[in-house]
Amino acid sequence: MTDTASRPAVDPETAGAPENSGPVDYTPLNRRRLIAPGPVEVEPRVLAQLAQPQMHHRAPEGVAKLTQTRAQLTELLGAPGYESVIVTGSGTAAFEGALVSLVPGGAKVVSAQAGKFSERWGEMAGRFGYDTRTVSRPWGELLDPAEVAHAARDAHTLLVTHSETSTGALHDLQAIVAAAKADNPDLLVIADCITSYGVAELRPEEWGVDVIVSGSQKGTATPPGLGLLLFSPQARERLIPDTTRGFYLDMQRELKGQMAGSTPQTPAINLIYALSASLERLLSVPREVLWAEKKRQNDALIAAGVAMGARSWASRTSPAVTVLCPPEGIGGKAVAAQLAGMGQRALPGQAPHEDTVFRVSNMGYADRYDALSIAGILEDALGALGAKFERGAGVAAAWNALK
């Protein structure tokens, strides 16, 4: 049976509702879900951390919590040689901290771009007056390691995005860094791992990534407000003392403070407690299990979409976000709006590709059975918008991928 029905509704006849004329909608009874690529669903146990009697970051417990959380952040990637910094700010703040604290004035910075977020890092480097060059591929495509390496052959720093949240591409960070460093061993690599950290396979030591940047509201399933950084030993040596391109985001001073147990400025300490509680759950399995399971969940969502006539924008897909070109005749904005009407917070594409795709994610405190739920939600949403597919095709494809 082909399902082209409008929004699912209760049949008043079977519902025994003689006083209601016409079909009524059950969707007000839906559970509201965040299925966007951040912020994500947060475990109640993690949220409860926020509401403890107000903790103080200079008290011994606050100092211990900062130290514990920083250790958990490196443990999540199996990178004991790295040192982490927790910034009170967004992932962008953390990225800026890495940039201005590591790159001297006038240095050559190469920005590898293939989507909204990677473009932002180039814009940021330009703002600070660095000798900024871009090497780019169209949105949705993958960066070419050889092209990036060629562009970065005489650069000081390479800015590269691992999981491009605007297109759903998981760039081959390992290959890109290997190629670029083969030509330029002193190249500093700052990687936007905002949506890949804690979600996709990421081995900074083995791959030679100098700085990992992320944010609390993505794979670590914590409310927004914290930027996360991991610095390699080599990067730490290259941190600039007293940079003139920032004060709050001076990572040299911040790292020094945090390694001694405290932040130079007041941190969002409640969020740090929450982050630690969330990392505890992620650390309860080998990281390979976490990565494999998140990949499987995302693959299931892609399979569901494909079974309904959608297609993945990217060929190498990020496990953090399912970016789908909707079935013919349906725009990404309409899908996101339909989902919102069902109480499910997803996203359309990003300008100028708002209508090209829609974006959903199972990145946060959500499991494989939630991915199955999302497949059902997508069936109802796309069906309501007139997509033609056999009812059950999306759900079956998702479940099959979750084997």
Place this chain on the structure above:
Amino acid sequence: MTDTASRPAVDPETAGAPENSGPVDYTPLNRRRLIAPGPVEVEPRVLAQLAQPQMHHRAPEGVAKLTQTRAQLTELLGAPGYESVIVTGSGTAAFEGALVSLVPGGAKVVSAQAGKFSERWGEMAGRFGYDTRTVSRPWGELLDPAEVAHAARDAHTLLVTHSETSTGALHDLQAIVAAAKADNPDLLVIADCITSYGVAELRPEEWGVDVIVSGSQKGTATPPGLGLLLFSPQARERLIPDTTRGFYLDMQRELKGQMAGSTPQTPAINLIYALSASLERLLSVPREVLWAEKKRQNDALIAAGVAMGARSWASRTSPAVTVLCPPEGIGGKAVAAQLAGMGQRALPGQAPHEDTVFRVSNMGYADRYDALSIAGILEDALGALGAKFERGAGVAAAWNALK
């Protein structure tokens, strides 16, 4: 493909986990769910009510909240002629309040029994020395209206259970009350609607049910702690002043106080705020939509179970709880234990039928997409226990029933 695999595990090869020998289990990453027939999942917005600055039940806001909540409770059943009472206690406390406040000493009470909970009401009536008779059917079967009517032909009060949570049977309350009152128009009917209130079709005015009893942790998706009662005008006239069989549970005094805006004793006022918030959501759709949607969700779970070789214990099923006899060779306790190991809190049967069945429910703050999740969870659980079925059969059956 027939799935007889043990608990789903990550393949270390595809997971790229060379250091892990043997398959590792992803289940620690599961989201924990309450899928038992109470307590149930509670909406965060409802939980947040509990944590407001401590409210006072004698303050004008507390008085207004009690009055508002009592009105919501009758509105949920479309029974404006009824008056509700909120007891701080369990559903059993509420039932006891109805019994001792309505039935004079020595009166004949008939207890209609076909499961654990209906048996409890007979035991309770015996404890108070009423002339207690039982009319019963084996667990899992339905009460026969004619049998019940015959037993109650000269009784003062009939105690009857609408949704029998131990067996999954939805007794035909309408037919039972119609038959019993045809023979005995003065019969007082106290109905255990603990798991049917806010879940199953229930029309106390049209059906002639004098007292409805429920609890906060079931269909109203609120934490436990409140017993809920609705009294018909006829029942209110028959409330006994100064009953000697109770003080705290004296409903005559309680109703009088609550109709004037306050409770004689200190109520769990935080829970009343939470209950009101939860009722707001349930009242956002016509009650027929709520009933139809909850029935559809439960039918989906039964369909999933049947597709995997399980069967419903009851022929007329309660939408509040899915009570399934597991596939051959598998006990109810093993299923509940397997689900618990997966982070999913369900229940086995109740003594002496612990192993006959297992019980799951989507009664609380959970929607049709959560029912789909539970179908997947049941596939993994029953598959791990060796049940033979085609993978996807349960999920497909559930999704088909959710049309």
